[in-house]
Amino acid sequence: MPAVEPRTPLTIHLSAAELTALDRYLREIQSRRSREEAVAEIVARWATGQGLLPDPNDKDGLELDELNASNDS
Incomplete structure (x- = not known):
């Protein structure tokens, strides 16, 4: 499993229509x-x-395991 990079909080302002679209997207892909x-x-x-x-x-x-002197340029 790849390491999870730390996240930086970000505040954004969405219009009612944009927020509705985001919620619709989450419902359509049945995401939690x-x-x-x-x-x-x-x-x-x-x-x-x-x-x-x-x-x-x-x-x-x-x-990484494919790196060696023969492919060093």
Whole structure:
């Protein structure tokens, strides 16, 4: 299991329509996540899609046990 990074609290202000949409999203995916967890996930997905965060499913790099002098550049 990957280590969980510490989180920094952030206060945001959502309109009634935005909050309704967030709650609808949580109901539609039948999630027991909190609103805070859902917003963090949405931001992470957006940042990954924009190339601002690495894709955790991207396996382009070498694993630690694959590193050796022959692939050192």
